[in-house]
Amino acid sequence: MASPSDSKVTIEETDDFSSSNQNGLMHLTKKLIEIRTMLLSIDQSDALKLPSIVVIGSQSSGKSSVLEAIVGHEFLPKGNNMVTRRPIELTLIHTPANGTDAVEYGEFPGLGLGKITDYAYIQKTLTDLNLAVPSTDAISNEPIDLRIYSPHVPDLTLIDLPGYVQIASLDQPETLKEKITALCEKYIREPNIILAVCAADVDLANSPALRASRKVDPLGLRTIGVITKMDLVPPDQGATILSGNRYPLHLGYVGVVCKPSGKKGRKETIEVVARRGDDYFRSNREQFYGTGHLMVGTDTLRRRLMEVLESSMASSLHGITNAVQLELEEAQYQFKVQYNDRRISPESYVAETVDALKARFKEFTAQFRKPAVREKLKGMLDERVMDVLEQLYWSDKRLPEFTALGESRVRAEIVGREGDGREGGEGIGRAV
Numbered sequence: 496m497a498s499p500s501d502s503k504v505t506i507e508e509t510d511d512f513s514s515s516n517q518n519g520l521m522h523l524t525k526k527l528i529e530i531r532t533m534l535l536s537i538d539q540s541d542a543l544k545l546p547s548i549v550v551i552g553s554q555s556s557g558k559s560s561v562l563e564a565i566v567g568h569e570f571l572p573k574g575n576n577m578v579t580r581r582p583i584e585l586t587l588i589h590t591p592a593n594g595t596d597a598v599e600y601g602e603f604p605g606l607g608l609g610k611i612t613d614y615a616y617i618q619k620t621l622t623d624l625n626l627a628v629p630s631t632d633a634i635s636n637e638p639i640d641l642r643i644y645s646p647h648v649p650d651l652t653l654i655d656l657p658g659y660v661q662i663a664s665l666d667q668p669e670t671l672k673e674k675i676t677a678l679c680e681k682y683i684r685e686p687n688i689i690l691a692v693c694a695a696d697v698d699l700a701n702s703p704a705l706r707a708s709r710k711v712d713p714l715g716l717r718t719i720g721v722i723t724k725m726d727l728v729p730p731d732q733g734a735t736i737l738s739g740n741r742y743p744l745h746l747g748y749v750g751v752v753c754k755p756s757g758k759k760g761r762k763e764t765i766e767v768v769a770r771r772g773d774d775y776f777r778s779n780r781e782q783f784y785g786t787g788h789l790m791v792g793t794d795t796l797r798r799r800l801m802e803v804l805e806s807s808m809a810s811s812l813h814g815i816t817n818a819v820q821l822e823l824e825e826a827q828y829q830f831k832v833q834y835n836d837r838r839i840s841p842e843s844y845v846a847e848t849v850d851a852l853k854a855r856f857k858e859f860t861a862q863f864r865k866p867a868v869r870e871k872l873k874g875m876l877d878e879r880v881m882d883v884l885e886q887l888y889w890s891d892k893r894l895p896e897f898t899a900l901g902e903s904r905v906r907a908e909i910v911g912r913e914g915d916g917r918e919g920g921e922g923i924g925r926a927v
């Protein structure tokens with residue numbers, strides 16, 4: 496796995512998202528996904544688990560803003576009022592660019608809304624789905640499946656999770672804290688990469704994200720610390736946090752600023768927000784680009800993520816080779832058992848399959864001779880006759896008349912019995 500020093504790049508050194516490095520990674524992930532699809536088709540789905548990027552952090556620490564900065568689009572529900580209430584499983588699918596047209600769209604496979612090209616509509620749908628979780632439940636474990644197809648994204652899965660809370664408010668369940676912890680624990684398992692998001696203006700000692708990641712990844716080999724809201728603390732303090740001396744992580748900390756303009760009704764693109772972040776770090780050059788070579792900016796975060804993913808995938812290649820080898824040996828064995836090393840051609844294979852089909856068909860017709868057919872037919876007819884009789888009975892207009900007649904006969908019978916002192920219900924039964 497790459498060490499932090501490998502990637503201590505500054506904003507000035509970063510390239511465009513579609514650099515050769517980026518393309519290399521896209522190619523690699525595509526190949527791995529092809530292999531995974533193949534393994535899936537032969538029931539070896541567990542052999543290759545591509546890591547997902549899981550974002551955890553306190554409520555309103557800036558998780559969604561960071562995810563958007565990675566993807567390069569604004570589409571996630573954001574706000575200060577616990578807006579992420581369900582896990583959002585975001586699958587990015589790299590599509591080939593069609594000439595100059597960049598075909599980009601999103602899809603909610605579970606909702607049947609078709610291709611959505613308007614990111615604002617995606618954001619609205621996600622917000623509605625999240626806010627539909629009743630406040631008495633506060634969160635739901637049921638993930639929202641969103642897929643984004645674009646020539647500008649690598650094949651990746653990113654997961655946005657509800658934020659950790661310190662204490663549940665009055666209208667929230669008392670067990671909320673435990674529920675969120677359990678949900679996050681489910682997602683931060685191996686081999687997933689953890690983005691532990693902490694706001695710069697909150698003491699790292701209180702970070703539930705770092706605490707949770709340390710439990711499952713004590714050496715910090717698959718955890719990147721992301722310090723958001725760097726603009727809210729003095730630059731010196733921000734730089735000290737990023738140095739990671741207090742709570743070291745093997746993959747280090749990346750500082751970002753994803754600050755919205757704050758002007759009402761003004762919609763900004765992610766690029767504008769990212770540029771504002773870059774400007775912030777540039778204007779504090781001494782603290783952030785001085786001797787320490789700290790990692791800052793969303794481009795650096797994206798690049799760091801790619802490096803970590805690449806090394807994680809490389810380390811899983813060994814497992815894939817073993818799985819494929821095992822599958823090959825099994826197939827060879829089956830072939831030997833079934834064909835005894837006979838030479839087979841497409842024609843002989845088809846002929847054998849047709850013979851087997853014929854034999855099965857013959858067996859089936861033998862089971863299904865006249866008595867069996869007669870029995871089945873009789874059962875069906877009996878059922879139909881009963882249905883027709885039932886319909887006739889209930890649709891007969893004289894039904895109330897019959898009922899009244901029956902009742903009067905019963906009554907007469909009872910009176911007769913009382914008159915001559917008879918006992919027992921035999922007569923009544925007959926009268927009815």
Ligand SMILES: Nc1nc2c(ncn2[C@@H]2O[C@H](COP(=O)(O)OP(=O)(O)OP(=O)(O)O)[C@@H](O)[C@H]2O)c(=O)[nH]1
Pocket residue numbers: 552553554555556557558559560561572573574575576577578579656657658723724725726727751752753754755
């Ligand atoms: N000043 C400043 N504000 C930020 C920054 N990043 C995010 N915010 C704001 O912080 C608030 C919360 O951001 P979100 O991205 O929604 O946080 P979240 O962690 O996804 O929130 P939940 O899903 O509700 O837990 C929003 O109003 C953002 O605009 C930043 O770098 N600087």
